[in-house]
Each structure stands twice: as structure tokens, then as C-alpha cells.
Amino acid sequence: MNPALTQFGVQMSNLTGVRAIMKDIVETLRAHTGQQLINLSAGNPLILPEVEQLWRDCTAQLLASPEYGEVVCRYGPSQGYVPLIEAIVEDFNRRYKLNLTERNILISPGSQTLYFYAANSFGGYTTSGELKQIVLPLSPDYTGYGGVCLVPEALIAYKPALDIDAAAHKFKYRPDFSKVSITEKTGCVIFSRPCNPTGNVLSDDEVKKIAALAAPYDVPVFVDSAYAPPFPAMNFTEMTPIFGNNILHCMSLSKAGLPGERIGIAIGDERVIQVLEGFQTNACIHASRYGQAIAARAINSGALADISVQVIRPFYQNKFTVLENTLNEAMPNDLPWFLHRGEGAIFAWLWLQDLPVTDWELYQELKQVGVIVVPGSTFFPGLEEEWEHKHQCVRISLTGSDDEIATGMQRLAKVVQQVYQRAAVSA
Numbered sequence: 507m508n509p510a511l512t513q514f515g516v517q518m519s520n521l522t523g524v525r526a527i528m529k530d531i532v533e534t535l536r537a538h539t540g541q542q543l544i545n546l547s548a549g550n551p552l553i554l555p556e557v558e559q560l561w562r563d564c565t566a567q568l569l570a571s572p573e574y575g576e577v578v579c580r581y582g583p584s585q586g587y588v589p590l591i592e593a594i595v596e597d598f599n600r601r602y603k604l605n606l607t608e609r610n611i612l613i614s615p616g617s618q619t620l621y622f623y624a625a626n627s628f629g630g631y632t633t634s635g636e637l638k639q640i641v642l643p644l645s646p647d648y649t650g651y652g653g654v655c656l657v658p659e660a661l662i663a664y665k666p667a668l669d670i671d672a673a674a675h676k677f678k679y680r681p682d683f684s685k686v687s688i689t690e691k692t693g694c695v696i697f698s699r700p701c702n703p704t705g706n707v708l709s710d711d712e713v714k715k716i717a718a719l720a721a722p723y724d725v726p727v728f729v730d731s732a733y734a735p736p737f738p739a740m741n742f743t744e745m746t747p748i749f750g751n752n753i754l755h756c757m758s759l760s761k762a763g764l765p766g767e768r769i770g771i772a773i774g775d776e777r778v779i780q781v782l783e784g785f786q787t788n789a790c791i792h793a794s795r796y797g798q799a800i801a802a803r804a805i806n807s808g809a810l811a812d813i814s815v816q817v818i819r820p821f822y823q824n825k826f827t828v829l830e831n832t833l834n835e836a837m838p839n840d841l842p843w844f845l846h847r848g849e850g851a852i853f854a855w856l857w858l859q860d861l862p863v864t865d866w867e868l869y870q871e872l873k874q875v876g877v878i879v880v881p882g883s884t885f886f887p888g889l890e891e892e893w894e895h896k897h898q899c900v901r902i903s904l905t906g907s908d909d910e911i912a913t914g915m916q917r918l919a920k921v922v923q924q925v926y927q928r929a930a931v932s933a
């Protein structure tokens with residue numbers, strides 16, 4: 507069959523951004539079965555024994571409790587499983603001195619769906635035909651934002667400012683407030699903090715400034731906190747989650763060991779939560795109640811927040827240190843390479859200034875030496891303007907073993923050196 511597709515059908519059945527690359531990676535891995543490829547492309551978190559045990563224990567408690575039938579054999583409210591909502595209200599009010607009520611919370615099947623609801627409730631054409639933009643204030647950012655917009659022309663991203671420490675081969679992106687435009691044309695703002703792919707953490711002041719720019723136009727600001735504290739707490743630098751007014755604090759339990767159960771959590775203004783909840787009722791009724799029930803136990807006992815800080819954060823922070831140390835040793839000092847400051851998440855982001863080949867060509871060369879990373883140009887959804895920087899970066903996942911990361915970075919250093927040398931010779 508070859509049924510005709512609608513505009514939305516075309517849009518949603520296309521693989522965009524990193525998902526298109528992932529197809530190539532899966533095929534490469536398949537073609538090289540038996541060979542030792544170092545795959546540093548994955549966004550899938552590793553299974554940490556302590557984290558798996560936590561979910562196993564919560565499941566055992568659930569199975570042994572009279573609650574079990576009610577959880578898995580019944581539908582429930584779209585807003586979420588009540589004991590999980592109560593656990594979040596109680597935990598966040600105590601932890602951050604807030605005055606949340608259950609009306610400020612929505613549980614969704616994974617946080618990706620939250621951005622789908624948000625992008626299409628607030629971005630796109632209004633009933634009077636006006637185009638409302640979905641603003642990404644700092645590009646690069648999560649490639650998934652490209653996939654969630656039914657109206658692609660609504661997505662607009664802004665080039666950042668670069669803080670460069672040339673001597674240390676380090677850099678950091680910052681929002682360029684001279685460029686970011688939030689006006690009556692804006693429908694919503696979205697950014698990840700900590701950021702996938704760069705590991706960047708916007709400062710508290712930067713977040714407040716973005717929220718203040720959006721407030722006069724009643725524009726909601728979705729802070730994608732998939733890697734933020736209190737869980738999974740994959741921040742390696744101090745950061746405070748920011749709540750209130752037009753900010754929606756959106757979380758995910760995926761990086762806290764539960765990606766298979768699909769649990770996302772939005773915390774914010776009651777009116778915005780109601781809009782998202784309505785969208786969810788229409789789309790899928792509600793999230794898995796099994797996942798929600800075990801999450802409620804892990805939050806109520808405090809175990810999820812503890813394990814995040816004691817196990818998950820140090821595990822990935824140590825991986826970043828291995829990567830950074832290896833690059834510092836293996837990369838030639840006279841090349842213009844810059845590692846983004848590792849402030850959180852499960853990725854490192856490497857910028858190779860004036861790279862003589864594209865990021866896609868570099869990705870292919872790295873495959874030849876058995877190392878798989880993700881070409882950076884896929885992480886600029888909504889940034890239409892040409893910018894050579896887009897083709898000079900790669901994302902390196904911290905989900906390899908220490909050995910794989912060290913060996914992978916040594917091989918990468920060699921390939922990068924050859925690439926620059928080849929260009930110098932032929933110039």
C-alpha cells in the first residue's frame with residue numbers, strides 16, 4: 507500500500523536530526539558484527555547496578571502490595587497517578603520551599619511527549635492564522651525539538667555567543683541576548699539545562715533573563731530538565747532548578763534508570779498544565795501506571811534523589827574526566843580544538859575550528875578506525891542560517907567504558923591530526 511500522506515503525515519513519518527544518523531549507525535554496527543567498534547554515539551543511559559536494584563526493589567514492593575491490581579488493571583486520570591503526583595508535590599515543596607498543589611503537575615509518557623504537546627499547543631498557527639514561534643534561545647540544542655513540531659516553520663533557534671579559553675582548549679556557549687528575540691510572535695520557549703548535546707548549563711541568571719523576556723507576552727518557558735537535579739542530578743556544576751511564573755520545569759525519569767517506562771513530569775502554572783493535560787487525554791489517555799507507581803515509591807523514600815547524587819552523577823562525571831584528560835594528552839596543542847565545558851548530561855561536545863572536512867566526513871573517517879560519534883550538524887534544529895561552526899563539531903557519548911572512551915579519544919586525536927595535516931599539505 508502507498509496511501510497519500512497529509513502534511514502532518516509527511517512531517518511525522520520522516521526521520522529527523524539525530525534519528526537519521528542513528529539509522530546509519532545501526533547499519534554500521536550490523537555490518538561490522540564481530541568487530542570491536544567503539545560506539546560513543548548512544549543517548550541510552552547505561553544500566554548501573556545500584557539503579558537497577560532500586561527499580562527492582564520498588565517493583566517487588568508494588569507486587570507485594572494490594573495497590574498492584576489498581577495500578578495495572580485499571581485506567582486512571584490523564585493528569586497522572588495520584589500517589590506519584592502527591593509524592594512530587596511533597597518532595598518539591600520541601601526541597602525547594604515551593605507552594606505547589608497537585609494542579610501544578612502533569613505526568614506524561616516520557617518527557618519527549620511534553621515537548622510535543624507544548625510545541626503544538628503554543629507553536630504553529632493560531633485560530634486567526636497568525637504564526638506563533640517556538641523559540642530555542644541557544645543553538646545547538648536537543649535534536650528532538652526538531653521532530654516534535656507539526657508546523658516546522660514555527661521553529662526558530664538562535665546562534666549563541668562563544669566564551670573561548672584558547673590556552674586551555676575549552677569553550678562554552680552562552681545565549682546571545684543581542685540576538686534572541688521573544689515578542690508577541692512567540693508561542694513558547696524551550697531549552698535543555700543541562701544541555702544535550704553540549705553538556706552546557708545555562709546560569710540561573712540566564713534562565714531568569716529568558717523567563718523575564720517572555721513574561722510580558724504571557725509566553726511559557728519550558729526548561730527541559732532531563733539531566734537536572736534533583737533526579738537524575740547529572741549536573742557537574744552548581745545549578746538551581748528555577749520555578750514559578752511562566753517557567754515550566756520539565757523532568758524525565760529516563761536518565762534515572764527508567765527510560766523503558768516512559769515517565770515525564772511537568773511542574774508549573776496550572777493553566778498551562780491543563781492545556782498539556784487536554785492534549786495528552788486526546789493523544790494517549792495517560793502514561794504507564796506501573797512506571798508511575800514505582801516512581802512514587804522511589805521518590806517518597808528519598809532513594810531516587812540519593813542514588814542520583816551518590817551514584818549516577820559521579821559515574822558520568824568520572825567518564826567526562828577520563829575523556830577530558832585523554833584529549834588533553836592526545837590532542838596536539840597547536841590545533842584549534844575546543845572541548846565544551848563539561849557541566850552535565852551524558853555527552854561531551856568537541857569543536858574543531860576551521861576543520862578542513864565536514865563533521866559528516868569526519869564521522870565517516872572515524873568509523874574507519876572503529877570509533878562512532880555523532881556529527882554535530884544534526885543538533886541545530888531551527889537554525890536555518892549558514893554557520894560554518896555547525897559543521898565543525900561532534901557529540902561524544904559518555905556511555906562507553908573508561909577504556910573505550912580513552913582508546914576512542916586517542917584514535918580520534920590521530921584522525922583529527924591527519925585531517926588538518928592533509929589540508930595543510932594540499933594547500
Ligand SMILES: Cc1ncc(COP(=O)(O)O)c(C=O)c1O
Pocket residue numbers: 549615616617618619648650698701702730732757758759760765768769770
Ligand atoms: C534533553 C532531552 N530532552 C528530552 C529527552 C527525551 O527523554 P524522555 O525519555 O523523557 O522522553 C531526551 C532524551 O535523550 C533529552 O536528551
